[in-house]
Amino acid sequence: MRCPFCHADKDSLKVIDSRACDGDRAIRRRRECLNCKKRFTTYERVEGSIKLTVVKADGRRVPWDRQKIVAGLSRATFKRPVPDEALQRLAEEVEEECFASHDREVPTAEIGRMVAERLRRLDQVAYVRFASVYRQFNTLDELIEAAQNVIDARRFEDPGQGRLFIDPAGINGVASETPPAAKPRGKAKRPPADD
Ligand SMILES: [Zn+2]
Secondary structure: OOOOOOOOOOHHHHEEEEEEEEOOOOOEEEEEEOOOOEEEEEEOOOOOOOOEEEEOOOOEEEEOHHHHHHHHHHHHOOOOOOHHHHHHHHHHHHHHHHHHHHHOOOEEEHHHHHHHHHHHOOOHHHHHHHHHHHHHHOHHHHHHHHHHHOOOOOOHHHHHHOOOOOOOOOOOOOOOOOOOOOOOOOOOOOOOOOO
């Protein structure tokens, strides 16, 4: 194993935390690279318990390896404000979806699509970086078009608020999660506080 960031060899990798996960079927290890000081996570599990095969673009077949998704995400989110836990969670979600929708083989393009779709909601810059690798844009125009799609989607999804839909406040008079410091706008009906 090598550091996914600087490719230092295993002598530079130190385990800083180790714990059972997936109902004791796997061991999660948090590692630190002594060379570049970055941290990453590895999973060790019994071979054969996972039977999905990944079909690469050139037709080669390799066993499913969630760590490869995490490594790709780590590269895409380098120096971006995305916590490692969010990447692990994203990789787990994609794994669950792949295993639920495929019973033998899954093409890398499809995994890439699932990852990209989730990453777009997490961090737009990381999404464009990731998409530029997995979709292999041939021209700068294609890359710009992908970035523009992200910007357009953002107007609807409001990722800064961490939710997909803005509640239409005023329809039923109850606004959700109104911040305490928010200026009261309009007269939403609220139940008396000290009743
Ligand atoms: Zn390193």
